[in-house]
Amino acid sequence: MAQSETLRDKMLDELKDLYHAEKQLIKALPKLAKAATHGDLRSAFETHLEETQGHVSRLEEAFELLDEKVKAKPCAGMAGIIEEGADTIKESDKGPVLDACLVASAQRAEHYEMAAYGTVIAWAKVLGQDDLASLLEQTLDEEKATDEKLSALAESDVNQQAAGGEESEASEEEDEPELVGIGASRATRRQPAAIGRDAGSSRQGAKTQKIPGRGRR
Numbered sequence: 001m002a003q004s005e006t007l008r009d010k011m012l013d014e015l016k017d018l019y020h021a022e023k024q025l026i027k028a029l030p031k032l033a034k035a036a037t038h039g040d041l042r043s044a045f046e047t048h049l050e051e052t053q054g055h056v057s058r059l060e061e062a063f064e065l066l067d068e069k070v071k072a073k074p075c076a077g078m079a080g081i082i083e084e085g086a087d088t089i090k091e092s093d094k095g096p097v098l099d100a101c102l103v104a105s106a107q108r109a110e111h112y113e114m115a116a117y118g119t120v121i122a123w124a125k126v127l128g129q130d131d132l133a134s135l136l137e138q139t140l141d142e143e144k145a146t147d148e149k150l151s152a153l154a155e156s157d158v159n160q161q162a163a164g165g166e167e168s169e170a171s172e173e174e175d176e177p178e179l180v181g182i183g184a185s186r187a188t189r190r191q192p193a194a195i196g197r198d199a200g201s202s203r204q205g206a207k208t209q210k211i212p213g214r215g216r217r
């Protein structure tokens with residue numbers, strides 16, 4: 001039977017998980033930087049690598065605040081996100097489309113971290129560990145700022161270049177970049193409108209098929 005654990009135990013587990021996640025990112029970010037063609041994107045990854053080293057130090061401080069040993073627990077979530085990013089790099093040529101995919105991949109990692117830090121901070125507060133909460137809030141703010149920087153880069157430049165540098169509606173003969181997430185906003189925002197129009201016309205089609213049938217009875 002599972003031992004009953006306290007919220008403090010679970011918070012400690014989350015810290016160990018985050019410690020492993022950040023350590024994995026320290027290895028992954030240089031690969032993202034190397035794969036990036038866009039200069040600002042490359043330097044965003046390099047800057048975040050430096051910040052990530054600080055996040056590891058803050059987590060070590062967090063263990064200290066709790067009088068616990070610094071320990072990592074395998075973080076399968078981040079491992080999966082990083083593996084997907086590595087596959088994309090392997091399968092793609094360097095250039096604007098890969099840059100857009102690198103943003104998407106990095107934002108998945110950022111959102112994972114933001115969720116995890118948000119949880120730990122909330123638990124630290126409810127457990128009366130305000131010093132721990134404010135320490136990790138500094139990291140959460142940096143993760144959020146990186147996420148926003150990546151969105152701004154994607155929306156102002158990277159996605160447009162990936163789409164072929166065209167200003168107007170995406171041309172139909174061109175493949176849409178296969179992206180999801182905030183970084184993909186320009187590509188995906190157009191799709192719901194197109195789907196809506198299609199759905200509208202097929203609804204109309206169904207109506208015209210039924211009405212004559214009813215009329216014949």
Ligand SMILES: [Fe+2]
Pocket residue numbers: 022051052055113139143
């Ligand atoms: Fe981080």
